[in-house]
Amino acid sequence: MNISLRLIPLLLLVATATAADSKPPNIVLILSDDQGYTDYGFMGHDQIETPNLDQLARESALFRRGYVPTALCRPSLMTLATGLYSHQNKTTGNDPARTPANKAHAEEAGEDIRELLISHIDRTGALPQWLATKGYVSHQSGKWWEGSFERGGFTEGMTKGYPNSGGRHGDAGLTIGRDGIKPVTDFIDRSVEAEKPFFVWYAPLLPHTPHNPPTRLLDKYLKKGVQERVAKYYAMCEWFDETCGSLVDHIDDSGIAEETLVIYVTDNGWIQTEKGGYAARSKRSPYELGTRTPIMFRWPGKIAPADRPELCSSIDFVPTVLAAAGATGPHDFPGLNLLPQLLSGEAIERDTLFGESFAHDIADIENPQASLLYRWVIKGNDKLLLTYDGATGKMRHPPEDAAAKLYNLKDDPLETVNLAEANQQKVQELSALLDAWYVPSERQAGKLAPAAP
Numbered sequence: 001m002n003i004s005l006r007l008i009p010l011l012l013l014v015a016t017a018t019a020a021d022s023k024p025p026n027i028v029l030i031l032s033d034d035q036g037y038t039d040y041g042f043m044g045h046d047q048i049e050t051p052n053l054d055q056l057a058r059e060s061a062l063f064r065r066g067y068v069p070t071a072l073c074r075p076s077l078m079t080l081a082t083g084l085y086s087h088q089n090k091t092t093g094n095d096p097a098r099t100p101a102n103k104a105h106a107e108e109a110g111e112d113i114r115e116l117l118i119s120h121i122d123r124t125g126a127l128p129q130w131l132a133t134k135g136y137v138s139h140q141s142g143k144w145w146e147g148s149f150e151r152g153g154f155t156e157g158m159t160k161g162y163p164n165s166g167g168r169h170g171d172a173g174l175t176i177g178r179d180g181i182k183p184v185t186d187f188i189d190r191s192v193e194a195e196k197p198f199f200v201w202y203a204p205l206l207p208h209t210p211h212n213p214p215t216r217l218l219d220k221y222l223k224k225g226v227q228e229r230v231a232k233y234y235a236m237c238e239w240f241d242e243t244c245g246s247l248v249d250h251i252d253d254s255g256i257a258e259e260t261l262v263i264y265v266t267d268n269g270w271i272q273t274e275k276g277g278y279a280a281r282s283k284r285s286p287y288e289l290g291t292r293t294p295i296m297f298r299w300p301g302k303i304a305p306a307d308r309p310e311l312c313s314s315i316d317f318v319p320t321v322l323a324a325a326g327a328t329g330p331h332d333f334p335g336l337n338l339l340p341q342l343l344s345g346e347a348i349e350r351d352t353l354f355g356e357s358f359a360h361d362i363a364d365i366e367n368p369q370a371s372l373l374y375r376w377v378i379k380g381n382d383k384l385l386l387t388y389d390g391a392t393g394k395m396r397h398p399p400e401d402a403a404a405k406l407y408n409l410k411d412d413p414l415e416t417v418n419l420a421e422a423n424q425q426k427v428q429e430l431s432a433l434l435d436a437w438y439v440p441s442e443r444q445a446g447k448l449a450p451a452a453p
Contacts, residue, residue: 024134024197024325025261025299026188028251029080029317030244031203032266033073033143034283037066037292039237039270047224048234052245056264059298059305061342063312066295067378069355071268072284073169074145076314077203080265081152082124083318083333086356087368087438089124091117094145094169097361097371097393105365114162117365121146125330127318128199129153134327137196139187141176142203143267145169154201156187170205177204177243185250192254197325202247207236207270214239233272258301261324265314266293280397286357286374286385287415303342310348311378312338352379354437363391369442373399377433381410384420384430388443392451402446406430 037043040050042057043064068076070086078084078091086092096102096113106113126146128138132153140149140157145168149157158173165171176183184202191198213235220238221231244264251260269290271279281287295312297303297320315335322329323339341348357374364370372390376383385405392398404427406420420427431445 023259024136024327025259025302026191026198026200026256027131027136027321027325028200028247028260028262029202030247030262030264031077031080031142031201032240032264032293033203033205033208034268034270034278035207035237035240035266035293036269036271036282036289037266037294038289039234040294043294047221047226048237049220050237050241052241052248053264056244056248056262056296056298057294059300060262060264060296061298061303061306061308063295063308063310065310066265066293066312066314067291067353067355068265068268068293068314069291069353070357071286071290071355072357072360073143073267075358076267077143077145078121080314080317081121081126081146083127083315083329083335084124085315085334085354086358087372087440088334090120090366090368091146091362092358092368092371093360093362095361096365097359097363097391099363099391101364101367101370102362112163113365117362118145118147118151118162120365121152126152127321128155128201130322130327130329131197131199131325134325135197136199136325137187137191137194138199138201139184140201141173141181141184142201142205143170144173144201144203149173157201158183173203174205176202177206177240181243181246181250184247188250188254188256192256199321203267204240204243206240206243207233211236227274229274229276230272233270258299260299261303261321262296262298263317263321264294264296264298265317269293277396281415284357284360284395284397286355286376288409288413290357291355291376297338297342299342304345306345308348311350311353312348313353352377352433354434359391359393359395361393363393367442369440372440372443375434375437375440377430377437378409379430379433381408382426382430383407383409383415384427384434386431386434386445387448388440388445389447389449390443391449398451399448402448404431404446 042054075086140154144159147161161167211232217235271282319337359371387402
């Protein structure tokens with residue numbers, strides 16, 4: 001084969017560029033815990049200060065209309081780990097309920113029901129395992145419910161997990177952020193030195209309770225005239241923001257910003273009440289202040305910063321990360337690989353998102369429908385919310401009525417005006433979309449389960 005000598009430098013340049021482009025990026029997931037989608041400076045809050053996340057938003061493809069499909073800690077995190085909806089990975093709540101169904105599962109297997117719940121991740125697999133096939137090392141810190149970090153495929157981590165003491169949802173991992181981020185930055189430094197692509201799961205217990213912020217931050221909000229319990233929550237949001245700034249600064253100062261894809265999302269929303277605890281339409285709820293979250297993707301030189309108007313979901317996280325890494329999973333995923341549109345800036349051809357809510361305690365760990373309380377669909381600015389007769393168990397804010405609810409999110413972002421009765425055709429159209437997603441054949445919409453004893 002004859003190749004002109006004049007072409008050799010060009011061919012070498014192309015080959016070098018291709019090799020550089022084929023190097024998989026580092027992946028850093030920043031996961032907020034119990035934070036309302038409104039509770040950031042860049043989202044328009046007039047009192048909470050989040051300068052570091054504001055900067056990240058300016059440097060990212062920012063989706064203000066981001067969502068999680070299930071607004072509760074453990075199932076939300078399982079969606080991020082597995083790329084599957086809760087009804088698919090079967091982890092629908094935080095804990096197994098003491099029900100005859102779960103007792104039967106435990107007796108048949110000869111295992112504690114909590115161990116059987118964790119075993120769901122053994123069946124589905126998890127993102128760190130799939131990234132490992134491309135040479136990734138990975139680190140877990142913060143919230144992690146599914147046993148030890150090794151069980152999720154992480155090569156390093158902080159959580160020993162059940163059945164160890166405090167292993168329910170993170171044990172030693174829960175110190176991250178509150179006690180600094182050195183375990184994470186040390187891992188990053190080791191990975192860079194070893195020339196290994198890495199994945200970081202940074203899921204601090206922030207701004208999650210206990211709301212015990214540094215005095216310097218609490219005093220700032222008290223001086224603004226904010227009620228004390230609310231001021232503590234606001235200060236927790238800023239404390240979390242400071243840790244995010246430390247993490248992103250370390251990436252930038254290490255000279256690996258252009259080799260690192262940083263992704264931001266929150267596990268579920270939060271509305272802090274003055275009496276303590278959270279309001280009904282936040283955590284665990286299918287309403288906007290429970291399910292909505294800003295989602296950000298920062299990859300300097302690859303993803304152009306932009307305020308993206310499209311809908312986005314945390315269900316897209318796994319297929320997008322796998323695409324960036326050049327890796328694959330063991331099955332198809334329901335979310336979208338957003339990487340082509342993130343790189344090109346082109347619009348995402350999707351106007352519909354789905355979500356579901358279940359009871360906090362799982363009535364049957366092998367049957368998600370047993371605890372199904374809500375399903376919702378958003379198409380454009382229209383949102384339909386259906387209520388189902390799943391077992392609520394001991395629930396702080398159970399469904400109050402079973403009527404179908406239709407909202408126009410553009411005109412009514414707080415979902416105050418139910419348009420369902422006057423728009424039955426739209427209710428039917430959106431209900432058909434929900435049934436095309438999946439049919440909960442064991443549950444009845446428009447009906448409430450009997451109250452728990």
